[in-house]
Amino acid sequence: MATDTTADGLSAAEAAHRIATDGPNTLAETERRTWRRIVADSAREPMFLLLVGAALLYLALGQLDEGLLLCLMVGVSLGLALYQEGKTERALAALRDLASPRAHVLRDGCWHVIDSTGIVAGDLVAVNEGDRVPADAHVLSSAGLQADESLLTGESMPVDKDATAMLFAGSLVLQGHAIARVVATGARSELGRIAASLQSLRPAPSPLQRQSAALARAFAVLGMACSIVLVLAYGLIRGDWLQATLAGIALAMSMLPEELAIVMTVFPAIGAWRLSRQQVLVRRLPAIETLGAISVLCVDKTGTLTANRMDVVALYAHGARHPVTAQPMPADLAPLIETAVLASTATGPDPIDRAVQRLGAACLAPAQCHAAWSLVHEYGVSAQQRALVQVWRRADGTLLAAAKGAPETVLGWCNHDDNAAGGTSAGLLAAASSMAQDGLRMLAVAQAVLPGPSWPDRPADIPFTPSGLLALADPLRPEIPACVARCAGAGIRVVMITGDHPDTARAIARQAGLADTPVLTGAALDALGDAALDARMGEVGICARITPTQKLRLVQAFARGGATVAMTGDGVNDAPALKAAHVGIAMGGRGTDVAREAAALVLLDDRFASIVDAIGAGRRIHDNLRKSIRYVISMHAPIAGMAILPILAGWPPLLYPMHIVFMELIIDPACTLVFENEPAAPGAMQRAPRDAQAPLFSPGALARTLAMGLGPLLAVALAYGWALGALAPAQARAFGFTTLVFANLSLILVNRAAGASLFGSLRQPNRILWLVVAAALGLLALTLYVPWLAAVFQFAVLAPALVAGAGSAGLAGALLPALLLRRR
Numbered sequence: 001m002a003t004d005t006t007a008d009g010l011s012a013a014e015a016a017h018r019i020a021t022d023g024p025n026t027l028a029e030t031e032r033r034t035w036r037r038i039v040a041d042s043a044r045e046p047m048f049l050l051l052v053g054a055a056l057l058y059l060a061l062g063q064l065d066e067g068l069l070l071c072l073m074v075g076v077s078l079g080l081a082l083y084q085e086g087k088t089e090r091a092l093a094a095l096r097d098l099a100s101p102r103a104h105v106l107r108d109g110c111w112h113v114i115d116s117t118g119i120v121a122g123d124l125v126a127v128n129e130g131d132r133v134p135a136d137a138h139v140l141s142s143a144g145l146q147a148d149e150s151l152l153t154g155e156s157m158p159v160d161k162d163a164t165a166m167l168f169a170g171s172l173v174l175q176g177h178a179i180a181r182v183v184a185t186g187a188r189s190e191l192g193r194i195a196a197s198l199q200s201l202r203p204a205p206s207p208l209q210r211q212s213a214a215l216a217r218a219f220a221v222l223g224m225a226c227s228i229v230l231v232l233a234y235g236l237i238r239g240d241w242l243q244a245t246l247a248g249i250a251l252a253m254s255m256l257p258e259e260l261a262i263v264m265t266v267f268p269a270i271g272a273w274r275l276s277r278q279q280v281l282v283r284r285l286p287a288i289e290t291l292g293a294i295s296v297l298c299v300d301k302t303g304t305l306t307a308n309r310m311d312v313v314a315l316y317a318h319g320a321r322h323p324v325t326a327q328p329m330p331a332d333l334a335p336l337i338e339t340a341v342l343a344s345t346a347t348g349p350d351p352i353d354r355a356v357q358r359l360g361a362a363c364l365a366p367a368q369c370h371a372a373w374s375l376v377h378e379y380g381v382s383a384q385q386r387a388l389v390q391v392w393r394r395a396d397g398t399l400l401a402a403a404k405g406a407p408e409t410v411l412g413w414c415n416h417d418d419n420a421a422g423g424t425s426a427g428l429l430a431a432a433s434s435m436a437q438d439g440l441r442m443l444a445v446a447q448a449v450l451p452g453p454s455w456p457d458r459p460a461d462i463p464f465t466p467s468g469l470l471a472l473a474d475p476l477r478p479e480i481p482a483c484v485a486r487c488a489g490a491g492i493r494v495v496m497i498t499g500d501h502p503d504t505a506r507a508i509a510r511q512a513g514l515a516d517t518p519v520l521t522g523a524a525l526d527a528l529g530d531a532a533l534d535a536r537m538g539e540v541g542i543c544a545r546i547t548p549t550q551k552l553r554l555v556q557a558f559a560r561g562g563a564t565v566a567m568t569g570d571g572v573n574d575a576p577a578l579k580a581a582h583v584g585i586a587m588g589g590r591g592t593d594v595a596r597e598a599a600a601l602v603l604l605d606d607r608f609a610s611i612v613d614a615i616g617a618g619r620r621i622h623d624n625l626r627k628s629i630r631y632v633i634s635m636h637a638p639i640a641g642m643a644i645l646p647i648l649a650g651w652p653p654l655l656y657p658m659h660i661v662f663m664e665l666i667i668d669p670a671c672t673l674v675f676e677n678e679p680a681a682p683g684a685m686q687r688a689p690r691d692a693q694a695p696l697f698s699p700g701a702l703a704r705t706l707a708m709g710l711g712p713l714l715a716v717a718l719a720y721g722w723a724l725g726a727l728a729p730a731q732a733r734a735f736g737f738t739t740l741v742f743a744n745l746s747l748i749l750v751n752r753a754a755g756a757s758l759f760g761s762l763r764q765p766n767r768i769l770w771l772v773v774a775a776a777l778g779l780l781a782l783t784l785y786v787p788w789l790a791a792v793f794q795f796a797v798l799a800p801a802l803v804a805g806a807g808s809a810g811l812a813g814a815l816l817p818a819l820l821l822r823r824r
Helices: 012-022 035-043 046-060 064-099 191-199 207-238 241-254 259-277 287-291 301-305 331-342 351-363 407-413 425-436 480-489 502-512 522-527 530-536 548-560 572-580 593-598 608-649 657-676 699-726 729-753 758-762 767-785 787-792 800-823
Strands: 102-107 110-115 124-128 136-148 172-184 280-282 296-300 311-317 320-323 374-379 387-393 399-405 441-449 465-473 493-497 519-521 542-544 565-569 583-587 601-603
Touching: 136 374, 207 241, 207 608, 259 280, 259 287, 259 608, 259 657, 280 608, 287 583, 287 608, 296 301, 296 548, 296 608, 301 493, 301 502, 301 608, 311 331, 311 351, 311 425, 331 351, 331 399, 331 441, 331 465, 351 465, 399 407, 407 425, 407 441, 407 465, 425 441, 425 465, 425 502, 480 493, 480 502, 480 608, 493 502, 493 548, 502 519, 502 542, 519 522, 522 542, 522 548, 530 548, 548 565, 548 572, 565 572, 565 608, 572 583, 572 593, 583 593, 601 608, 608 657, 608 699, 608 729, 657 729, 657 767, 699 729, 699 800, 729 758, 729 767, 729 800, 767 787
Parallel strands: 296 493, 296 565, 493 542, 519 542, 565 583, 583 601
Antiparallel strands: 102 110, 102 124, 124 172, 136 172, 280 601, 311 320, 311 465, 374 387, 387 399, 399 441, 441 465
16 A cells, blocks of 8 residues: 655664764753752751851850861761761652653654654654654654644644644644654754643642651751750759750751651652652652552553453454465455455554554455555544554555454444345344453454545445454463452452453453453443442442543542542543542553543553552552651650750750761661661552551651650660760760660661561661661761760770660660550
8 A cells, every 4th residue: 555755764873863962852851969969958857057156056166076067067967968868869850851751753664662852953753642752753654643733833723734734742642643844953942842841840749758758847847946945944043055056956957857858759750760660660759659559440451451462363244254274265255354454544553553554465366455546535543433444545445444443333334234235234243242241352344435535524425335343362361360359458448441243352352351241331331420430439440442532520529439549541531530640650651642641650560560569659658768767756756855854954964066967867877778778568469458548657656656766765864864874975975876876776677677576577678777877877887986986975984884785775775665566
C-alpha cells in the first residue's frame, strides 16, 4: 500500500551536529538545588542560626576552644546536609531523566524511539493518538489528525490538522496519526515562549507533609517559649546570664525537631528512586504516601495481566474454524486475511494491527498486498465505534472500505449478508461467543465496495458484507496467579477491566486466579444510577466491554465506598480515570503521553508484578517513615528534658550547645539514612491496607511515642543525679552524657523493631545502622579520652567500668519502657 513519505530523515551524524549547534530540545526548567543553594537554605534554618549564635557568643567571650569546636560542628552539619540533600537531588534528577517523553523519529531511513530532548530541526517525526508533540513541526501526511492545543491557546476544542498544517510542541494528538518535519525545538518553539510562566508553578504540600510541618511548628513554638522562660528564670535566680543564655540556646535546639522536614524530603525522593530501579517511575512524589494504602486495584487485562503479544491463532470463515499454523493457509481464507490487513494501520503501535500485518506478510501473495492502492479516509476507533474502518482507492479508481473490530459492532453494520462468503452475522456472532470462552480475543472483519466517489459520514451507513472472524491470543503473564494471590494476602481486591467480550474476560480471570464474580458489562453500567452502581461494586471483580470513559465511574464508585483505588490505563481517554484514582498508573511501554502525564506512577515494563512490588515498597516506605518520626520525637524528649531538668533541680547544666550538636550528628543520619535503608518488615504484605485518611500519629500514638522518650529521660536524670553525688562535676557530666548517647542509640534499635522482636530486628541487614553506631561510639570515645576535646565538652576521663555502667543505664532506660508499652 502506498505511503506518503519517501525521505529517509536526517543522518545520525547530521542530527548530532545540529543538537551541538542548537542545543537539546528542552525548555528552561526550574532551578535545581546546587550545593550552594543547599548550603544557603541550611544556613537559614533555626537550628543552624542557634548554633552559629552560640559559637559567636563563645568567641566573643574569649572561649576560643569552645567557639572553634562549634564552628567545626557547623561545618560537619553542613557537610551532612550536603550529603543527604545531594543524594535526594541526584535521585530526583534521575527521575526527571526517566520521565522525559519519547518520540518516534526517522534517522538514516529507520524509525527509532528516542528521548524527545534529542529531536532537532529537520527531523521527521511520527505522532499517533495520545502522543504529545515533541517540537513545532509541519505536517507532511496525516490521517484523521486532531490535536488539543489548549496549552497554547486556552481553547479546549480539538483542531483538525491536514497535510499543510503546523503541529506545535506540547499539543496532544487526540485522534489519528501523522508524519511531520520539525521546524523549531526547545526555547525556539511556541511552547518555549510560555516556559517562564510554567517555571513559577510549585506543587502543593502533601497531607503528610502538612501534618509533619504542623507537628514541627508546635514543637518549635513550645521550645522557644520554654527557652525564654528558662533564660529568665536561670538569670534571675542565679544571676549568671551567660550560662542562662547558653542553657536557653541548648533547650531551644533540643526542642526543634528540624529533622522532620528532612525526613519528609528524603524518604519520598529516595523511595521514588528505589522504585525507579524496580521499573516504576513516580511522577508525583505524594503518591508514595498512598501506595501502601491501596485497597482496590483496577487493572487492564491487555498488556498488564497478559503479555501484550497478540498473535492471530485462528480464523473463522465458511462455517469452520481454521487454526493458523506454519503450513500454508487454504486459498479460500485469503480474502478474509486481505480485508483484515486493509483494515489495519501499517505502521501504528497497536499490537492487534501488528499481528494482522504479520499474518498478511506470511500468507498473502505480493499481488494481494495492493501496493498501488492509496488510503483516502479512516474512521478511527472510539467508545461508540469499537472498530477501525479504512477506505482505500483502488487502481481502477473505485473505493473499498475494510472494517475490523468488535463482532457486535462490525456485524451490526452488515445488513445484507445472506450470501456472504464468510458466513451470516448471526452465525458469526455465535461462533465469536463460543471461541471467546477459550480466552481468545475475537474480531469480526467486513468489507464493502462504495457505490460512488465519496464516503458517508458514518461507517454504519456503508453496506458491509462480513468476511469472517479473527481469533487472537494474548497469553497470561506467567507470574500473574502468584501476584493475584499476593494481593489477596495483602487485603487488596483486584478488579479486572477489559474491553473484551465477557466470555473472554471470564476465561482470563479464571487463569489469573481472580474470584469467580459476576461480570459487569459496559452496557449494564450505563443502565445503573450511582446508588445502584455503588450497591453492585461490592461483588464486582470483572468488568467487560468497558470503555475508557466508563473507568471514571468505576473509580468514583469504589471511592464512594471508602476504598483507596489504583487504576491502570494507557489511552487518551483513560486520563480522567487516572487523575480521579488515588493512584493512577500508566503504562510506560505502550501508553500514550496523555496517560503518562495524568498518572502518578508509570510502569516502565508494563508488568502487573511491578505494581504489586510498588505497593509492597509503599508499605515499606510508610512503615519506615513512621519509625523515623517516632524516633525523632522520642529522642527529643530526653534531650529537652535534660536541658531544663538540671536547672530546675539546682544541678549544674548537663547540656550546652556543643552537646546538642553532638546528639544531632547522631539523630540526623539515623532518622534519614538508617531508617530509609530499613528492609520491609516481615509480613508487610500479609496485613490489611491502612486507612489512607488516618493521621500519621493519632493522639494516643503520639502519647505512646512521648512515653517512650520518658524512660531514657528518667535513666539519664537518675544517672546524672547519682554521678553528681559520687563523682567530680566534669566526670558527672561525662557520665550523664554517655548515658544519653547510649539511650539515643538504643532508641534507634527500639524504634527500628517497631513492635517486632528486638533480637529479630538485629538480624535484619542494615549496614548504615552499624556505621552510624560505630561513628557515634567513636566520637564519644574521642570526647572522653582526647584531653582537648574533653575540656571543650567539660568532661573528665571515665573509667571503663563507669562507661559500661552509663551504657547499661541508657540501654535499660530505652528498652524497659518499650517492653512495657508492647505488653499493653
